[in-house]
Amino acid sequence: MTEKPAEKTEVKLEIGRFGKFLQDNGIKSKRQSDSNNVETIVIDAKDLEPAMRLLKTSSETTLNFLLCVSGVDYADKIDSVYHLWSYEHNDALVIKVELPKNNMTNTQTPCMSSISNFWPAANWHERETYDLVGIRYLKHPYLRRILNPWDWEGHPLRRDYKQLIDALNDKNPHSFR
């Protein structure tokens, strides 16, 4: 995409509860505005595994339930988003990992580490994110397309995805896609 990322009006947000917890354990994080009153933090890709292990096992947080893994394609970066939940404390946290695009083409995929060894539930979620947004999760046991046929080209929810026009799909080739 050619569009420029919008000028950000940086509002300095106070460090949140979970951000503070991670900071105390030596993991840096950046707070973003809350999503649905749930604390949202951004962390580095290399910090993901230790942070997840801490948040899951520590008795202070016990965020031991993974709600969902998803991906978002922005103009300049691709986000991998994790929603965590704690039944003990009735608490939730959203973790984002930003992967810069750096003039990446449609078929290239950014890489980051998988968390399917912590939560088996992440297995299919990561496969779906790989299929539709195209984030390659390293160390995933079976990273294959899950929704689209195995021989699909490209990742349909990317901003620059060009839809295939062929015998099965050619009614309105000029429409907005």
Added chain:
Amino acid sequence: MNEPLKILNQSNELVSPELSDTVTLTTLDKAIDMLSTIVSPIANLARSNSVWPLTFGTSCCAIEMMCVGMSAFDISRFGSEVFRATPRQADLILTAGTITRKMASALITLYEQLPEPKYVIAMGACTITGGMFNDSYSVVQGVDRLIPVDVYLPGCPPRPEAILDALLKLQQKIRTENYAKRRLKGYDQRPVRYVDYDSGRPMEDLLAMAMEETKEVLTKQDNDNTK
């Protein structure tokens, strides 16, 4: 592509492309034709009143298909109450629901597994044009791109009465059929796997052409080698 196409028939004679589609009637065919004019009306009456649909529902339209089988609308009044779970025992596919690209090959396989005579009702906007998912990357824009369709049944979803109406239309169509004619038209009953979409020609013809070309190339190579 301007040069005339060369196609061989079974006894290896060259036939022109116009002739490749015509059908020669043998005496056996004529006998069957004559017989079928007598038998067809009776057989058709039996057939049209026992069209067994396949249990094939891929999304919301299938709910209406279930509804039409229940007692409020009761499709069994028209002899179609036996929804079969295997294509080998069914006569009709009601394509109830969106067909995605991943489902397309399965639908073609199911259609091929139906024994003749087989019929298709394209049920709902999704299976006629792609419906509201027309713009989607994964949806086939109409099942008539995959398999031949007998009755189009628009609606999103169509009311159960509409399904009954489509079934009655199909029964009318079946009653006008002639067995021998249908057999000769076997070509039209083919799913798209056998027809090249770009040229609209059956795959056998294309294969024959390709074989012919290969043969030419090989003989030319042989000639070159012997020189």
